[in-house]
Amino acid sequence: MDAISVNNLRKTYDNKKYAVDDISFNVKSGEIYGLLGKNGAGKSTTIKILSTLIKKTSGNVKILGLDINNSMDIRKRIGVVQQDLSFDLTSVERNFKIYGLLWNVKKELLKSRMEELMEIFDLNKVRKNNIMDLSGGQKKRVQVAREFLHDMDLLFLDEPTVGMDPIVRRKLLDYIKMRAKNGLTVLFTTHIMEEADYLCDRIGIINSGKMIIEGNSGYLKENFGGYKTLKLDLNGDIDDLTKNELISMNVNLKNENNKLLITAKNIDNIIPEIIKTVEKHGYNIIKLNMDQSSLEDVFFEVVN
Amino acid sequence: MKLPDSLRLTIRNFKVNSDPGTIMFMLGLPTLYLLVLGFMYQSLIPAVTFNNINVSYTDFLMPGIMAMEVMTAGTVGGSMLWSDRRFFMFEQLLVGPFNRLSYLFGLILVSLIFSIIGNAIMLVIFYLFVGKLIFTTVGLIYSILTLFIGTIIFTSIYLIISIKTKKMQTYNTITIVLFFVVDFTSSAFYPITDKTPYGLRLISYANPLTYITNITRNTLVFSSLSGVLSEFLVLTIATVIVFGVALKLYDGVKPGM
Numbered sequence: 001m002d003a004i005s006v007n008n009l010r011k012t013y014d015n016k017k018y019a020v021d022d023i024s025f026n027v028k029s030g031e032i033y034g035l036l037g038k039n040g041a042g043k044s045t046t047i048k049i050l051s052t053l054i055k056k057t058s059g060n061v062k063i064l065g066l067d068i069n070n071s072m073d074i075r076k077r078i079g080v081v082q083q084d085l086s087f088d089l090t091s092v093e094r095n096f097k098i099y100g101l102l103w104n105v106k107k108e109l110l111k112s113r114m115e116e117l118m119e120i121f122d123l124n125k126v127r128k129n130n131i132m133d134l135s136g137g138q139k140k141r142v143q144v145a146r147e148f149l150h151d152m153d154l155l156f157l158d159e160p161t162v163g164m165d166p167i168v169r170r171k172l173l174d175y176i177k178m179r180a181k182n183g184l185t186v187l188f189t190t191h192i193m194e195e196a197d198y199l200c201d202r203i204g205i206i207n208s209g210k211m212i213i214e215g216n217s218g219y220l221k222e223n224f225g226g227y228k229t230l231k232l233d234l235n236g237d238i239d240d241l242t243k244n245e246l247i248s249m250n251v252n253l254k255n256e257n258n259k260l261l262i263t264a265k266n267i268d269n270i271i272p273e274i275i276k277t278v279e280k281h282g283y284n285i286i287k288l289n290m291d292q293s294s295l296e297d298v299f300f301e302v303v304n
Numbered sequence: 305m306k307l308p309d310s311l312r313l314t315i316r317n318f319k320v321n322s323d324p325g326t327i328m329f330m331l332g333l334p335t336l337y338l339l340v341l342g343f344m345y346q347s348l349i350p351a352v353t354f355n356n357i358n359v360s361y362t363d364f365l366m367p368g369i370m371a372m373e374v375m376t377a378g379t380v381g382g383s384m385l386w387s388d389r390r391f392f393m394f395e396q397l398l399v400g401p402f403n404r405l406s407y408l409f410g411l412i413l414v415s416l417i418f419s420i421i422g423n424a425i426m427l428v429i430f431y432l433f434v435g436k437l438i439f440t441t442v443g444l445i446y447s448i449l450t451l452f453i454g455t456i457i458f459t460s461i462y463l464i465i466s467i468k469t470k471k472m473q474t475y476n477t478i479t480i481v482l483f484f485v486v487d488f489t490s491s492a493f494y495p496i497t498d499k500t501p502y503g504l505r506l507i508s509y510a511n512p513l514t515y516i517t518n519i520t521r522n523t524l525v526f527s528s529l530s531g532v533l534s535e536f537l538v539l540t541i542a543t544v545i546v547f548g549v550a551l552k553l554y555d556g557v558k559p560g561m
Contacts, residue, residue, distance in 0.1 A: 048559070051399045052399060053395060053398055053399050053559050054558075054559065071403075072401070072403060075399060075400060075401050075402075076401045078399070080396070080399040080400075082395060082396060082399075084392040084395070085391070085392065086391060086392035086393050086395065086396040087391060088316070088320045088391075088393060089320065089387060089391065090319070090323070098316050098319055098320065101312055101315060101316060102312055102313070102316055102397070102400060102401075102402075103400065103401065104306050104307070104312065
């Protein structure tokens with residue numbers, strides 16, 4: 001069953017330009033879906049619509065099988081970590097307790113969850129501190145941790161790791177993975193591509209309000225990865241003749257200290273030809289490896 | 305047991321506002337006015353006469369202080385909306401299990417609670433220092449209703465300011481100036497009589513605090529219902545209008561500042 005089903009979603013704030021322009025995608029139950037895009041691409045607007053904070057202009061949206069107009073029924077079953085820091089002006093511990101009260105979490109359960117989250121998000125040292133005395137990263141940790149106090153079927157995370165150090169960030173990503181294994185569906189936005197690669201089952205990249213590509217990380221890298229680099233360790237630097245023959249294959253070359261770096265867009269298809277050419281000119285290949293394209297390469301390729 | 309949405313929001317608002325700063329503002333200032341002004345001016349003004357009844361200046365001042373508590377309680381709701389919009393809790397709550405109406409009720413209810421507690425404490429302080437309270441059943445009912453309606457009108461006024469101002473400095477300046485203007489142009493500290501300059505009299509009668517003070521003073525101190533009903537009606541109509549404006553503006557509040 002789809003936890004999120006979006007068809008031809010559009011949103012305009014001024015009746016002129018679409019912040020979200022005819023987007024369609026779906027997220028299955030228990031799936032972690034990453035929404036990537038530049039600043040202003042339409043990620044946060046999409047999340048705001050899906051979490052019932054703002055109204056769509058047109059299109060069909062179903063959340064947990066419910067039409068988006070059933071906002072109250074949806075809100076009771078979702079969690080949202082917004083991009084903007086949100087908190088009550090009181091201590092960390094009180095923020096947790098108040099949030100638990102708002103979500104009607106039973107006292108004992110709230111206490112045990114609070115202790116667990118304080119530990120996971122490394123907040124024990126600052127739990128008595130006023131939220132205003134915390135650093136940006138600590139505030140973000142409070143905001144994210146607080147959301148896990150209540151039960152939910154679907155969680156929206158809009159750039160949740162901003163300002164977090166790598167250790168806490170990894171802890172958070174692992175915690176999200178664990179929760180997803182237990183059935184939680186997650187819609188996640190980030191600017192850090194490695195995060196999306198590490199966490200997301202599927203990824204959608206949006207630009208200027210439009211969905212450009214969608215699929216799992218491997219598929220995106222395979223099909224939209226752009227340039228890849230082949231590294232060859234040889235028994236000598238190549239001569240001009242070999243160089244010219246290789247360049248005629250539409251590749252970029254860099255040759256230094258017996259190492260040959262060959263960069264091309266669809267390099268997988270011409271690897272046998274490259275090897276043949278190099279060996280034909282009397283060079284021995286000592287070592288061969290290829291840099292895989294990263295999700296960042298995909299992002300640059302499709303967004304630019 | 306699941307508490308209703310508005311009640312959970314009210315408890316949250318109460319907990320967030322139960323900080324020393326708010327409590328000082330709610331109780332410290334009115335207590336200071338009551339004890340310092342009340343006793344100091346008593347040497348200048350031995351008695352105030354109304355409807356042929358003489359009362360001490362402290363007795364006269366007490367209902368004014370109660371009315372002030374109502375106004376101060378109104379700031380709690382308004383400031384809460386301001387702070388929730390500034391620190392994005394407004395949006396956070398609206399993607400949680402709440403709708404806009406329950407959020408609004410939460411603001412009004414917390415102002416009412418602060419008003420009730422503030423007035424109860426003021427009455428205790430008054431009783432401890434002055435040693436008397438005058439109650440009639442009708443007077444008490446009028447006073448309670450007036451304090452209730454008064455809290456709603458001031459909460460509405462502060463909600464309007466909170467919605468219409470974009471900068472924190474502007475909000476703080478307006479609320480502080482308004483606080484003193486409303487205080488000192490009302491009948492809280494002195495009677496508004498024929499001897500009061502015409503312009504000031506006009507301002508005073510356009511000031512809801514005057515009506516709240518007059519009704520509370522007449523019913524609790526002078527045990528008189530003369531003119532109370534008409535003042536009560538004026539206050540009620542004004543409250544309905546101001547609350548309507550606040551509701552309309554609140555309906556247009558979009559998430560994000």
